[in-house]
Amino acid sequence: MFLQLIDVLGTIAFAISGVLVAMDKKLDPFGVLIIGFVTAIGGGTLRDLLIGNTPVVWMRDANYMIIIITSVFFGVLFFNKLKYLRKSLFLFDTIGIGLYTIVGIEKGMEAGLIPAICIVLGIITASFGGVIRDILCNEIPVIFRKEIYATACILGGVAYFVLDYIPFTKNYATVGGILVVLLIRILAVRYKISLPTIYKSN
Amino acid sequence: MFLQLIDVLGTIAFAISGVLVAMDKKLDPFGVLIIGFVTAIGGGTLRDLLIGNTPVVWMRDANYMIIIITSVFFGVLFFNKLKYLRKSLFLFDTIGIGLYTIVGIEKGMEAGLIPAICIVLGIITASFGGVIRDILCNEIPVIFRKEIYATACILGGVAYFVLDYIPFTKNYATVGGILVVLLIRILAVRYKISLPTIYKSN
Amino acid sequence: MFLQLIDVLGTIAFAISGVLVAMDKKLDPFGVLIIGFVTAIGGGTLRDLLIGNTPVVWMRDANYMIIIITSVFFGVLFFNKLKYLRKSLFLFDTIGIGLYTIVGIEKGMEAGLIPAICIVLGIITASFGGVIRDILCNEIPVIFRKEIYATACILGGVAYFVLDYIPFTKNYATVGGILVVLLIRILAVRYKISLPTIYKSN
Structure with a gap:
């Protein structure tokens, strides 16, 4: 129930982040919808393909499509207002990333994969929608350029497995993992923390 | 028999549209072939991956490869002449889109998916080849920028399901769906109809 | 044993070629890792998806991830030195391509595909990692622009099937196919052989 609510919020946030990028590129209405x-289903789709879980999830549950079409409709309608709300969008987006990371990890465990691979699957689930959005709009994916994106997913994934390993905290692994992703991403943006550069300054 | 003929024409048209874009980009012969x-198999490949129909279709039927290699060969040979024929190419391309939309829908129904998802699968089948062609050539996919592309596929898909639902017209669903896609696309290009803009004019 | 050694070398070379491109683009550390x-797993992943061999290979064998992370770490550390070593990197890269071509072909045969399709699968295995690296870095894939890349894979694949068909040379098919790919690619680069142009010179 709680997870489903955040799942819906995450799907909405990813769909709207796609609308914002597509409308900046002046795509036509169907381009924006696509x-x-x-953006909303890309990560889960690649995850399902990689583990052989087909037909992929949004094909089996029409709710994804209903939520996305509604989100895009309102995203286009309130485009000018949304510009002022990008801060709260960032929050939704981050919630989505947190949830999708843990969902990806749990799907990997169901498929019998080892923890390190499960975390990679979590990162793919959380980030690939944004990557494909940026590729389709002819940009270098934002995840490769800024913000501690993957770092947050990895540490959230590690937290998940640590909590899951200890019998006493087992039931809190899902929520704990999500919160770690959220916390790191929010702190990183709030305090402008970024990964140390690997390039020599001039 | 009739469908197979159009399928061949569609594959030829998509292969040649790939040649035209690749040669505009001055790619080498193998780049053009690839x-x-x-372009010709991209849509069907993604469709088969999404519904878990593997090995994907062109791997199980060598005719696709023979048709494509032949088409590319003649496309390169007659490149300068083809420029004057782009209008008839547009027709082939549109026939291909019409057919691939309905093929995608029928594959979705075989996989037990609901109509709305089947239509999405039809759009993917018809358009993804062109999308990946444009991504590989470092362009924003043309489908996101102009022409009523997806609209034609959606209305053709709706026509297909309406005809299929009525016992009296059931046998005409396939042909009817294809014709609706063709008609809308040809009318849209002929009369320069496009989707209403969602951007304020300056 | 011999094949596993070259497989490791190929994975290392592809991972480092990814590092070189990513660092030229000034991506952050995680961008470089991704x-x-x-680059290292892209070809094998698409191959496994197309033939329905899921979960894909690097998800079932953690050694791939360990080798790649180690390679990227040293690639970043010695980035400035690697620039002078690009010639030997080219050799590793070519070894990787030779091996991956034949691995792809053998996986295709296991899946019951015909030789021509197996060769296409070999090309996909050998080249798709580089293609996706270039797409993610917003470049037209190098394979479409220069060097006799696919030609070497095709001739190596043909050599493989010829050797495999003759009982006397059957056991040398794998090694022979790899050597043909290596030889053609090295000769092509050494003597600046390229495919004949299909464009009229001005």
Whole structure:
């Protein structure tokens, strides 16, 4: 119930982040819808393909499509207002990333994969929608350029497995993992923390 | 028999549209072949991956490869002449889109998916080859920028399901769906109809 | 044993070629890691998806991830030195391509595909990692622009099937196929052989 609510919020946030990028590129209405759709379902789709879980999840549950079309509709309608709300969008987006990371990890465990691979699957679930959005809009994916994105997913994944390993905290692994992703990402943006550069300054 | 003929025409048209884009980009002969190949089989490949129908269709039927290699060969040979024929190419391309939309829908129904998802699968089948062609050539996919592309696929898909639902017209669903896609796309290009803009004019 | 050694060398070379491209683009550390990872596993992943061999290979064998992370770490550390070593990197890269071509072909045969399709699968295995690296870095894939890349894979694949068909040379098919790929690629680069142009010179 709680997870489903955040799942819906995450799908909405990813769909709207697709709308924002697509409308900045002046795509036509269907282009905007497709980018919103792909941003919202891209990560889960690649995850399901990699583990052989087909037909992929949004094909088996029409709610994804209903939520995405509604989100894109309102995203386009309130585009000018949304610009002022990017801060709260960032929050939704971060919630989505937190949830999708843990969902990806749990799907990997169901498929019998080892923890390190499960965490990679979590990162793929959380980030690939944004990557494909940026590729389709002819940009270098934002995840490769800024913000501690993957770091947050990895540490959230590690927290998940640590909590899951200790019998006493086992039941809190899902929520704990999500919170660690949220916390690191919010702190990183709030305090402008970024990964140390690997390039010599001039 | 009739469908197989159009399928061949569609594959030829998509392969040649790949050749035209690749040669505009001055790719080497194998680059041109690869782009032609990917444009022709991209949509069906993604469709088969999403519904878990593997090995994907062109791997199980060598005719696709023979048709594509032949098409690319003649496309390169007659490149300068083809420029004057782009209008008839547009027709082939549109026939291909019409057919691939309905093929995608029927594959979705075989996989037990609901109509709305089947239509999405039809759009993917019809358009993804062109999308991946444009991504590989470092362009924003044309489908996101102009023409009523997806609209034609959606309305053709709706027509297909309406005809299929009525016992009296059931046998005409396939042909009817294809014709609706063709008609809308041709009318849209002929009369320069496009989707209403969602951007304020300056 | 011999094959496993070259497989490791190939994975290392592809991972490092990803690091070189990503660092030229000034990506952050995780961006570099992701590009290195994708370059190394991209070809095998698409191959496994197309033939329905899921979960894909690097998800079932953690050694791939360990080798890639180690390679990226040293690639970043010795980035400035590696620039002078690009010639030997080219050799590793070519070894990787030779091996991956034949691995792809053998996986295709296991899946019951015909030789021509197996060769296409070999090309995909050998080249898709580089293609996706270049797409993610917003470049037209190098394979479409220069060097006799696919030609070497095709001739190596043909050599493989010829050797495999003759009872006397059957046991040398794998090694023979790899050597043909290596030889053609090295000769092509050494003597600056390229495919004949299909464009009229001005």
